[in-house]
Amino acid sequence: MSARIAGFGATALAALALLALVPRLGNAYYLALAISLLQYTVLATAWGMFSGPTRYVSLATTAFFGVGAYTVAVLGEILPWPLVLLTAAALGAIVAGIVGLSTLRLSGVYFVIFTFGLTELIRQLVVWFEVNKSRVLGRYVFVNITQADIYWQLLVLTAAVFLLGWLIARSRLGFALRVIGEDETVAKHCGINTTFAKVALFTISATVMTLVGAIMAPRWTYIEPSIAFNSMISFQVLIMALLGGAHRLWGPVLGAVPLTLLFELLSARFPNTFTIILGCIFLLIVYMLPRGVAGLFEKLSTTAGGKPTQRVAA
Amino acid sequence: MTNAILTGLMLGGMYALIAMGLTLQYGVARIMNLSYGEFLIAAAFASHWLFTGWAISPFVGLALVVPLAFVLNFAIYKLLLTPLVRRAPNRDALEVDSILATFGLTFVIQGSMLALFGGAYYSYSFLAFPVQFLGETVAANRLAALGITILLGLALYAALTRTRAGTAVRAVAVDPFAAQLVAINVPQASALTFALGGALVAAAGVLVSTFLTFSASSGVVFTMKALIVVVMGGVGNMLGCLVAGLALGLSEALVASYVDPGLTLAVNFALFLAVLLVKPAGLLGRATR
Numbered sequence: 001m002s003a004r005i006a007g008f009g010a011t012a013l014a015a016l017a018l019l020a021l022v023p024r025l026g027n028a029y030y031l032a033l034a035i036s037l038l039q040y041t042v043l044a045t046a047w048g049m050f051s052g053p054t055r056y057v058s059l060a061t062t063a064f065f066g067v068g069a070y071t072v073a074v075l076g077e078i079l080p081w082p083l084v085l086l087t088a089a090a091l092g093a094i095v096a097g098i099v100g101l102s103t104l105r106l107s108g109v110y111f112v113i114f115t116f117g118l119t120e121l122i123r124q125l126v127v128w129f130e131v132n133k134s135r136v137l138g139r140y141v142f143v144n145i146t147q148a149d150i151y152w153q154l155l156v157l158t159a160a161v162f163l164l165g166w167l168i169a170r171s172r173l174g175f176a177l178r179v180i181g182e183d184e185t186v187a188k189h190c191g192i193n194t195t196f197a198k199v200a201l202f203t204i205s206a207t208v209m210t211l212v213g214a215i216m217a218p219r220w221t222y223i224e225p226s227i228a229f230n231s232m233i234s235f236q237v238l239i240m241a242l243l244g245g246a247h248r249l250w251g252p253v254l255g256a257v258p259l260t261l262l263f264e265l266l267s268a269r270f271p272n273t274f275t276i277i278l279g280c281i282f283l284l285i286v287y288m289l290p291r292g293v294a295g296l297f298e299k300l301s302t303t304a305g306g307k308p309t310q311r312v313a314a
Numbered sequence: 315m316t317n318a319i320l321t322g323l324m325l326g327g328m329y330a331l332i333a334m335g336l337t338l339q340y341g342v343a344r345i346m347n348l349s350y351g352e353f354l355i356a357a358a359f360a361s362h363w364l365f366t367g368w369a370i371s372p373f374v375g376l377a378l379v380v381p382l383a384f385v386l387n388f389a390i391y392k393l394l395l396t397p398l399v400r401r402a403p404n405r406d407a408l409e410v411d412s413i414l415a416t417f418g419l420t421f422v423i424q425g426s427m428l429a430l431f432g433g434a435y436y437s438y439s440f441l442a443f444p445v446q447f448l449g450e451t452v453a454a455n456r457l458a459a460l461g462i463t464i465l466l467g468l469a470l471y472a473a474l475t476r477t478r479a480g481t482a483v484r485a486v487a488v489d490p491f492a493a494q495l496v497a498i499n500v501p502q503a504s505a506l507t508f509a510l511g512g513a514l515v516a517a518a519g520v521l522v523s524t525f526l527t528f529s530a531s532s533g534v535v536f537t538m539k540a541l542i543v544v545v546m547g548g549v550g551n552m553l554g555c556l557v558a559g560l561a562l563g564l565s566e567a568l569v570a571s572y573v574d575p576g577l578t579l580a581v582n583f584a585l586f587l588a589v590l591l592v593k594p595a596g597l598l599g600r601a602t603r
Binding site: 055102103110112121124125128131132231238242273274276277280282283286287290 | 346348394397398401406409410411413414415417418419420421422423424425426428429534535537538541542545574576577579580582583586587590591
């Protein structure tokens with residue numbers, strides 16, 4: 001087993017080293033595409049880390065992404081870059097902690113409703129603060145960060161997220177979450193502190209999303225609330241994670257890569273009907289592939305191996 | 315002060331009307347409909363089109379739009395949502411599936427409206443003159459909308475508590491399995507209730523369009539407010555819907571006139587959280603889960 005892990009680790013490192021060379025290609029278009037791919041891979045994986053095992057649908061990806069981006073817009077020129085990232089991560093964790101502690105103690109629906117409105121709420125608060133207190137709406141981001149820097153930061157974050165996800169899945173916390181996903185009442189009876197487990201993982205996942213927002217912010221140079229809190233991001237990330245299959249750590253990648261490429265193509269070709277097409281793709285996934293591509297692979301491998309298909313009673 | 319309270323009550327009445335349809339859809343048909351606000355905006359656009367294109371008064375427009383919405387929502391339930399109901403092993407799984415499906419539907423409807431009408435804000439002037447009411451000056455269209463809201467609410471309440479079909483609907487809301495034991499056709503009742511909820515939100519959309527400006531992308535806010543009112547009042551509870559709607563409207567109007575109009579959503583959420591922390595089942599709801 002440990003030999004397998006070592007081999008897998010070596011392959012991952014080699015892949016990482018190869019991917020790190022992408023900016024050296026010197027093609028701005030491919031670099032931009034690679035940044036989009038990494039961005040959505042991290043966001044979808046982070047989404048799946050929490051929502052996959054617990055089956056609590058979070059619609060607040062944009063809210064955290066926006067908090068990160070806006071932190072950079074406000075502090076980018078004042079503090080050194082690592083400190084800016086740290087502040088963004090801390091802010092994201094605090095917001096996630098508050099949201100988690102107030103809604104995750106209750107039934108899952110309240111959590112969904114709250115995350116559905118969270119983006120709008122934070123956007124309104126930011127606008128209110130900017131209009132009344134700081135008296136600027138829309139800020140310029142002048143930081144000395146190139147596209148290649150953004151790419152490398154995202155790559156490191158991707159590696160970190162996968163490592164973290166792998167470690168969590170092997171820990172007591174990960175096991176507790178899987179039990180909660182199967183049956184929350186049983187989890188409570190086993191002595192699992194369900195609220196703590198849920199809030200902890202939600203906070204971790206949200207912190208990662210906030211970091212992505214912060215890292216991506218220098219790409220825009222001009223940021224206003226409607227750009228930072230664009231609800232399409234929540235939607236796209238949700239589609240990707242579901243297509244890939246959120247119950248596996250490696251599932252969301254399988255959705256993020258093809259869909260980022262597809263969205264790139266569609267938004268250029270059909271800018272006006274893009275939203276409708278997105279909605280239709282999403283509906284197709286919900287109806288045809290409820291367990292995602294990962295679920296499809298598992299089904300194929302179990303039937304090919306001749307093993308009896310196990311059905312987990314939900 | 316009286317002005318703020320009057321505005322708040324009118325706003326609250328509107329929220330109660332908006333939320334009534336959702337409490338039916340969620341409480342009885344068990345569908346958590348995230349595309350709810352989009353249906354409201356679609357009805358508002360229909361009313362706008364009827365009024366500006368054909369000079370049909372919104373009150374006559376109600377008679378056209380509401381039955382159409384009923385049929386449309388019935389079809390949506392039968393075609394899109396029945397497969398999910400059949401597939402779901404339990405109530406929680408149906409909730410997750412319906413959230414996802416209607417979330418996708420949101421973007422289909424919103425995208426269609428954006429393609430048809432663009433992102434601009436729309437409004438039309440109907441009954442836009444001031445009248446004296448309880449010593450305060452209010453807009454006639456708001457007052458008319460409030461009157462119709464009250465009529466609709468009373469009619470719905472009477473239908474649910476005084477008729478056989480209404481009793482069946484309430485039975486399904488309490489326990490879908492036990493309802494089958496007393497020969498209630500639960501799938502049929504669910505479909506009809508979902509459609510009724512859709513008809514109600516269409517009525518709300520037509521009424522809202524007479525006094526509010528709206529755009530293709532403003533549906534999310536209405537969904538949000540309806541969800542908050544439904545959960546605050548207790549899922550499936552008509553009276554709770556009214557109480558929560560009025561509370562929300564009043565708090566919003568008071569904050570808008572005394573603190574800052576930019577903080578209304580924050581107040582909504584604060585109220586929502588406060589109610590959830592004290593009474594998780596809602597103001598008038600009974601703890602069942």
